[in-house]
Amino acid sequence: MPRLGLSLAARGDFAPNYGPLDRIIAWLEVLAPAVLLALSPAAAGSLAEMEGQPDVEPRNEDQMDCKSEPAEDEWKSWQRGQARNTLHLVSATAQWILLLACLIYLGIDSLQPSKFQSDKIPWTHIRYTGESIKGVAVNLTAEVGSIQIRNGSIVIPCDGLYLLSLKGNIHFSDLDEEDSLKLTLWKTDKMSSEALWEAAVQDSGTAVHLTTVLYLFIQDNITLCTSSNATIEDLSFSLVLVGPFTCPL
Secondary structure: OHHHHHHHHHHOOOOOOOOHHHHHHHHHHHHHHHHHHHHHHHHHHHHHHHHHHHHHHHHHHHHHHHHHHHHHHHHHHHHHHHHHHHHHHHHHHHHHHHHHHHHHHHHHHHHHHHHHHHOOOOEEEEEEEEEEOOOOOOOOOEEEEOOOEEOOEEEOOOOEEEEEEEEEEEEOOOOOOOOOEEEEEEEEOOOOEEEEEEEEEOOOOEEEEEEEEEEEOOOOEEEEEEOOOEEEEEEEEEEEEEEOOOOOO
Protein backbone atom coordinates (compact mmCIF):
# COMPACT_ATOMS: atom_id res chain seq x y z
CA MET A 1 0.00 0.00 0.00
CA PRO A 2 2.75 2.59 0.66
CA ARG A 3 4.42 1.79 -2.74
CA LEU A 4 1.10 2.38 -4.51
CA GLY A 5 0.65 5.63 -2.68
CA LEU A 6 4.13 6.77 -3.70
CA SER A 7 3.52 5.99 -7.35
CA LEU A 8 0.26 7.84 -7.39
CA ALA A 9 1.73 10.77 -5.62
CA ALA A 10 4.52 10.93 -8.20
CA ARG A 11 1.97 11.08 -11.02
CA GLY A 12 -0.09 13.71 -9.19
CA ASP A 13 -3.27 11.59 -8.95
CA PHE A 14 -3.10 11.28 -5.24
CA ALA A 15 -1.21 13.45 -2.77
CA PRO A 16 -1.18 12.00 0.70
CA ASN A 17 0.74 13.62 3.49
CA TYR A 18 4.24 12.18 2.93
CA GLY A 19 7.50 13.82 3.81
CA PRO A 20 10.22 15.05 1.40
CA LEU A 21 12.13 11.79 1.65
CA ASP A 22 9.13 9.81 0.54
CA ARG A 23 8.70 12.11 -2.43
CA ILE A 24 12.31 11.67 -3.53
CA ILE A 25 11.91 7.90 -3.36
CA ALA A 26 8.76 8.13 -5.43
CA TRP A 27 10.50 10.20 -8.11
CA LEU A 28 13.37 7.72 -8.25
CA GLU A 29 10.89 4.89 -8.81
CA VAL A 30 9.48 6.78 -11.79
CA LEU A 31 12.85 7.78 -13.29
CA ALA A 32 14.64 4.46 -12.77
CA PRO A 33 13.02 2.65 -15.74
CA ALA A 34 13.82 5.58 -18.06
CA VAL A 35 17.44 5.68 -16.93
CA LEU A 36 17.77 1.95 -17.42
CA LEU A 37 16.22 2.26 -20.88
CA ALA A 38 18.64 5.05 -21.81
CA LEU A 39 21.61 3.14 -20.56
CA SER A 40 20.61 -0.15 -22.14
CA PRO A 41 22.45 0.46 -25.53
CA ALA A 42 25.68 1.35 -23.71
CA ALA A 43 25.29 -1.65 -21.48
CA ALA A 44 24.60 -3.79 -24.50
CA GLY A 45 27.75 -2.41 -26.18
CA SER A 46 29.77 -3.02 -23.06
CA LEU A 47 28.44 -6.52 -22.91
CA ALA A 48 29.30 -7.05 -26.55
CA GLU A 49 32.79 -5.73 -25.91
CA MET A 50 33.13 -8.02 -22.93
CA GLU A 51 31.88 -10.93 -24.99
CA GLY A 52 34.25 -10.04 -27.85
CA GLN A 53 37.26 -9.48 -25.62
CA PRO A 54 38.27 -13.14 -25.62
CA ASP A 55 38.53 -12.87 -29.42
CA VAL A 56 40.70 -9.77 -29.16
CA GLU A 57 43.03 -11.21 -26.57
CA PRO A 58 44.09 -14.17 -28.75
CA ARG A 59 44.78 -11.72 -31.57
CA ASN A 60 46.88 -9.62 -29.21
CA GLU A 61 48.66 -12.74 -28.05
CA ASP A 62 49.32 -13.70 -31.67
CA GLN A 63 50.72 -10.24 -32.36
CA MET A 64 52.90 -10.45 -29.27
CA ASP A 65 54.08 -13.89 -30.36
CA CYS A 66 54.87 -12.52 -33.83
CA LYS A 67 56.80 -9.66 -32.26
CA SER A 68 58.61 -11.89 -29.78
CA GLU A 69 59.70 -14.41 -32.42
CA PRO A 70 61.87 -11.90 -34.40
CA ALA A 71 63.35 -10.67 -31.12
CA GLU A 72 64.26 -14.23 -30.14
CA ASP A 73 65.69 -14.88 -33.61
CA GLU A 74 67.73 -11.69 -33.39
CA TRP A 75 69.03 -12.68 -29.95
CA LYS A 76 69.99 -16.15 -31.16
CA SER A 77 71.67 -14.65 -34.23
CA TRP A 78 73.65 -12.25 -32.01
CA GLN A 79 74.71 -15.15 -29.78
CA ARG A 80 75.84 -17.15 -32.81
CA GLY A 81 77.79 -14.11 -34.08
CA GLN A 82 79.48 -13.71 -30.72
CA ALA A 83 80.40 -17.39 -30.70
CA ARG A 84 81.88 -17.11 -34.21
CA ASN A 85 83.86 -14.01 -33.23
CA THR A 86 85.21 -15.80 -30.17
CA LEU A 87 86.24 -18.81 -32.26
CA HIS A 88 87.96 -16.55 -34.81
CA LEU A 89 89.81 -14.73 -32.04
CA VAL A 90 90.95 -17.98 -30.43
CA SER A 91 92.04 -19.36 -33.82
CA ALA A 92 93.97 -16.20 -34.72
CA THR A 93 95.67 -16.16 -31.31
CA ALA A 94 96.67 -19.80 -31.68
CA GLN A 95 98.07 -19.15 -35.16
CA TRP A 96 100.15 -16.20 -33.94
CA ILE A 97 101.48 -18.23 -31.02
CA LEU A 98 102.41 -21.07 -33.38
CA LEU A 99 104.09 -18.64 -35.79
CA LEU A 100 106.05 -17.05 -32.95
CA ALA A 101 107.14 -20.47 -31.71
CA CYS A 102 108.31 -21.42 -35.23
CA LEU A 103 110.28 -18.18 -35.56
CA ILE A 104 111.92 -18.71 -32.17
CA TYR A 105 112.78 -22.30 -33.10
CA LEU A 106 114.21 -21.26 -36.47
CA GLY A 107 116.19 -18.45 -34.84
CA ILE A 108 117.72 -20.76 -32.24
CA ASP A 109 118.36 -23.44 -34.86
CA SER A 110 120.08 -20.96 -37.18
CA LEU A 111 122.22 -19.46 -34.44
CA GLN A 112 123.63 -22.75 -33.23
CA PRO A 113 125.00 -23.94 -36.60
CA SER A 114 126.42 -20.50 -37.37
CA LYS A 115 128.32 -20.57 -34.11
CA PHE A 116 129.49 -24.08 -34.88
CA GLN A 117 130.51 -23.28 -38.45
CA SER A 118 132.24 -20.00 -37.61
CA ASP A 119 135.10 -21.98 -36.08
CA LYS A 120 135.49 -23.94 -39.32
CA ILE A 121 135.56 -21.01 -41.75
CA PRO A 122 139.20 -20.40 -42.76
CA TRP A 123 140.28 -16.78 -42.50
CA THR A 124 143.22 -14.64 -41.59
CA HIS A 125 143.99 -10.99 -40.99
CA ILE A 126 147.52 -9.63 -41.30
CA ARG A 127 149.02 -6.28 -40.36
CA TYR A 128 152.55 -5.47 -41.39
CA THR A 129 154.94 -2.54 -41.37
CA GLY A 130 158.54 -3.23 -42.36
CA GLU A 131 161.11 -3.78 -45.07
CA SER A 132 160.59 -5.69 -48.31
CA ILE A 133 163.64 -7.18 -50.05
CA LYS A 134 163.72 -7.45 -53.81
CA GLY A 135 162.49 -10.85 -55.01
CA VAL A 136 161.88 -12.18 -51.48
CA ALA A 137 158.46 -12.80 -50.03
CA VAL A 138 157.39 -10.26 -47.47
CA ASN A 139 157.62 -11.80 -44.02
CA LEU A 140 153.91 -11.80 -43.28
CA THR A 141 152.69 -12.92 -39.88
CA ALA A 142 149.06 -13.58 -39.02
CA GLU A 143 147.61 -11.27 -36.43
CA VAL A 144 144.41 -13.31 -36.02
CA GLY A 145 142.71 -16.14 -37.89
CA SER A 146 142.83 -19.89 -38.49
CA ILE A 147 144.77 -20.04 -41.79
CA GLN A 148 148.39 -21.01 -41.30
CA ILE A 149 151.28 -18.85 -42.52
CA ARG A 150 154.67 -20.47 -43.15
CA ASN A 151 157.78 -18.42 -43.98
CA GLY A 152 155.65 -15.50 -45.09
CA SER A 153 153.41 -17.69 -47.30
CA ILE A 154 149.69 -18.06 -46.68
CA VAL A 155 148.82 -21.77 -46.96
CA ILE A 156 145.35 -22.37 -48.42
CA PRO A 157 143.58 -25.08 -46.35
CA CYS A 158 140.90 -26.17 -48.88
CA ASP A 159 139.45 -25.52 -52.31
CA GLY A 160 136.96 -22.69 -52.65
CA LEU A 161 136.26 -19.04 -53.28
CA TYR A 162 138.23 -16.61 -51.13
CA LEU A 163 137.64 -12.93 -50.56
CA LEU A 164 140.93 -11.03 -50.54
CA SER A 165 141.49 -7.47 -49.37
CA LEU A 166 144.85 -5.68 -49.41
CA LYS A 167 145.83 -2.07 -48.80
CA GLY A 168 148.94 -0.20 -47.69
CA ASN A 169 151.57 2.40 -48.58
CA ILE A 170 154.83 1.74 -50.46
CA HIS A 171 157.97 3.83 -49.89
CA PHE A 172 161.22 3.53 -51.87
CA SER A 173 164.23 5.69 -52.78
CA ASP A 174 166.69 3.83 -55.05
CA LEU A 175 164.73 3.77 -58.31
CA ASP A 176 165.34 5.72 -61.47
CA GLU A 177 162.70 8.19 -62.54
CA GLU A 178 161.77 6.02 -65.51
CA ASP A 179 161.41 2.86 -63.45
CA SER A 180 158.54 1.78 -61.24
CA LEU A 181 158.23 -0.60 -58.36
CA LYS A 182 155.97 -3.58 -58.81
CA LEU A 183 154.04 -5.12 -55.96
CA THR A 184 153.00 -8.64 -56.93
CA LEU A 185 150.71 -11.20 -55.34
CA TRP A 186 151.89 -14.69 -56.21
CA LYS A 187 150.27 -18.09 -56.09
CA THR A 188 152.60 -21.07 -55.93
CA ASP A 189 151.66 -24.74 -56.00
CA LYS A 190 153.65 -27.94 -56.37
CA MET A 191 153.91 -27.58 -60.13
CA SER A 192 154.08 -23.87 -60.98
CA SER A 193 153.93 -20.27 -59.86
CA GLU A 194 151.80 -17.46 -61.27
CA ALA A 195 151.02 -13.84 -60.53
CA LEU A 196 147.49 -13.25 -59.28
CA TRP A 197 147.75 -9.45 -59.17
CA GLU A 198 150.37 -6.79 -59.86
CA ALA A 199 150.46 -3.06 -59.17
CA ALA A 200 153.00 -0.61 -60.60
CA VAL A 201 154.01 2.10 -58.13
CA GLN A 202 155.51 5.22 -59.74
CA ASP A 203 155.93 7.48 -56.73
CA SER A 204 157.14 6.76 -53.25
CA GLY A 205 154.41 6.84 -50.66
CA THR A 206 151.77 5.70 -53.11
CA ALA A 207 148.84 3.84 -51.59
CA VAL A 208 147.85 0.51 -53.08
CA HIS A 209 144.49 -1.16 -52.72
CA LEU A 210 143.02 -4.47 -53.88
CA THR A 211 139.70 -6.21 -53.24
CA THR A 212 138.91 -9.32 -55.26
CA VAL A 213 137.54 -12.86 -55.15
CA LEU A 214 139.84 -15.75 -56.11
CA TYR A 215 139.28 -19.45 -56.51
CA LEU A 216 142.16 -21.15 -54.74
CA PHE A 217 143.09 -24.78 -54.22
CA ILE A 218 144.28 -26.66 -51.20
CA GLN A 219 148.01 -26.31 -50.50
CA ASP A 220 148.35 -23.20 -52.67
CA ASN A 221 150.82 -20.70 -51.22
CA ILE A 222 150.08 -16.98 -51.43
CA THR A 223 153.00 -14.56 -51.17
CA LEU A 224 153.60 -10.84 -51.62
CA CYS A 225 156.79 -9.52 -53.23
CA THR A 226 158.27 -6.25 -54.49
CA SER A 227 160.50 -5.84 -57.53
CA SER A 228 162.88 -3.57 -55.60
CA ASN A 229 163.82 -2.91 -52.03
CA ALA A 230 161.07 -0.91 -50.38
CA THR A 231 159.34 -0.13 -47.14
CA ILE A 232 155.77 -1.25 -46.68
CA GLU A 233 153.76 0.82 -44.24
CA ASP A 234 150.39 0.04 -42.63
CA LEU A 235 149.78 -3.05 -44.72
CA SER A 236 146.41 -4.71 -44.05
CA PHE A 237 145.91 -8.11 -45.65
CA SER A 238 142.74 -10.18 -45.15
CA LEU A 239 141.72 -13.51 -46.65
CA VAL A 240 138.50 -15.42 -45.88
CA LEU A 241 136.74 -18.40 -47.41
CA VAL A 242 133.29 -17.50 -48.78
CA GLY A 243 132.28 -20.85 -50.28
CA PRO A 244 131.90 -23.63 -49.35
CA PHE A 245 131.19 -22.54 -45.78
CA THR A 246 132.87 -25.48 -44.09
CA CYS A 247 136.39 -26.73 -44.44
CA PRO A 248 138.25 -29.50 -42.58
CA LEU A 249 141.07 -27.55 -40.99
